[in-house]
Amino acid sequence: MKKVSLWEIFKIFFLIGIQLLGGGYVIVPLLKKYIVDERQWMSEEELIDYYAMSQCIPGIIAGNISICSGYKARGILGAFAAITGIVAPSFFSIILLANILINVVHYPIVQNAFWGIRISVIILILVTIKDIWAKSVNSKFTYTLFLLILLALLFFHISPAIIVILSALVSLLYSNLAGGKNA
Amino acid sequence: MLKLYFLLFYEFTKIGLFAIGGGYAALPFLYFIQAKYQWFTVDELTNMIAVSNITPGPIGINMATYTGYTTGGIIGSVIATSAIVFLPFLISISMVKLIDKYKACNVTESVFLGLRPASCALLGSIGLKLLYDTIIYSKPEWSFPFQVDYKALILFIILIIPFSFIKKNPLLIIILGALGGIIIQHF
Numbered sequence: 001m002k003k004v005s006l007w008e009i010f011k012i013f014f015l016i017g018i019q020l021l022g023g024g025y026v027i028v029p030l031l032k033k034y035i036v037d038e039r040q041w042m043s044e045e046e047l048i049d050y051y052a053m054s055q056c057i058p059g060i061i062a063g064n065i066s067i068c069s070g071y072k073a074r075g076i077l078g079a080f081a082a083i084t085g086i087v088a089p090s091f092f093s094i095i096l097l098a099n100i101l102i103n104v105v106h107y108p109i110v111q112n113a114f115w116g117i118r119i120s121v122i123i124l125i126l127v128t129i130k131d132i133w134a135k136s137v138n139s140k141f142t143y144t145l146f147l148l149i150l151l152a153l154l155f156f157h158i159s160p161a162i163i164v165i166l167s168a169l170v171s172l173l174y175s176n177l178a179g180g181k182n183a
Numbered sequence: 184m185l186k187l188y189f190l191l192f193y194e195f196t197k198i199g200l201f202a203i204g205g206g207y208a209a210l211p212f213l214y215f216i217q218a219k220y221q222w223f224t225v226d227e228l229t230n231m232i233a234v235s236n237i238t239p240g241p242i243g244i245n246m247a248t249y250t251g252y253t254t255g256g257i258i259g260s261v262i263a264t265s266a267i268v269f270l271p272f273l274i275s276i277s278m279v280k281l282i283d284k285y286k287a288c289n290v291t292e293s294v295f296l297g298l299r300p301a302s303c304a305l306l307g308s309i310g311l312k313l314l315y316d317t318i319i320y321s322k323p324e325w326s327f328p329f330q331v332d333y334k335a336l337i338l339f340i341i342l343i344i345p346f347s348f349i350k351k352n353p354l355l356i357i358i359l360g361a362l363g364g365i366i367i368q369h370f
Binding site: 017019020049056061063064068072083087090093094108115117118120141143147150159170171 | 238248276342
């Protein structure tokens with residue numbers, strides 16, 4: 001098999017990064033087009049496997065799936081080229097925007113716009129909560145866990161990392177005690 | 184300065200390791216960092232999240248780059264961004280090697296049973312806190328009497344009504360929020 005060039009991997013992931021707007025799942029159709037259909041660096045089945053896996057390991061989903069695809073194409077260096085490519089558009093556009101914003105942020109019209117945008121962000125967060133809630137808070141166990149954590153967070157200052165570790169442990173324990181029967 | 188870079192690396196490595204399930208999972212960590220180090224204000228952080236939503240690239244990476252840049256300039260943004268992908272990079276590669284042997288992720292399924300409600304609650308507490316800070320507020324925090332920012336309340340209601348039944352479109356809602364902010368604050 002012909003060795004894929006690292007520059008080519010970087011270029012393709014850069015191209016995908018530019019087109020990524022919104023949630024990480026947007027990357028799947030893009031990977032299918034550029035990597036599975038046009039270049040055959042991996043099969044569609046592998047893409048689906050990597051997507052499922054990327055969601056259940058730590059890290060940003062779009063980042064993880066790029067690392068996996070790059071690794072599949074050209075080993076560790078390929079994975080490095082892929083993650084660098086996917087990160088680069090973010091990096092340059094954010095730094096560019098940050099510098100523009102710093103210069104205009106004192107105008108009242110910009111401040112008013114950002115005042116309104118802050119309310120948009122609250123709504124985006126609420127909609128995300130609704131989505132996760134619909135998919136996952138649906139049993140006595142999950143409902144109790146949700147309430148306990150929410151109350152704890154409202155009254156105490158707890159690191160999110162602690163919450164994640166504790167709930168993972170509680171969940172493992174519960175699943176084992178419930179004997180595999182899904183709650 | 185060196186200490187700042189180290190703290191950035193440490194905190195964003197932690198986000199990379201513990202923020203599981205999409206870019207928004209990083210939000211509670213960022214608000215935690217805000218409260219702990221005061222590198223930026225809550226309003227600045229919320230603005231950065233908004234910008235991250237409408238900039239190309241994965242939201243989580245955008246947020247890391249932006250908060251890193253605000254905190255420690257170009258070097259800070261390189262450190263935050265590399266830190267957030269550092270451990271996932273190692274984990275992803277080991278998983279690709281394993282995936283042929285163990286299809287799907289059965290082990291993690293039982294962990295996820297509790298992780299999803301946890302991230303829901305983490306985001307929930309952030310959502311409530313932001314709602315409280317922007318629309319209803321009081322000094323000191325969580326005390327009577329409340330004050331209500333009616334302009335914010337009106338914009339919130341105007342924006343949430345269509346978005347409770349339209350599919351989530353971050354770009355659209357942020358543009359509408361900006362326009363709404365400019366119009367409502369004009370009166």
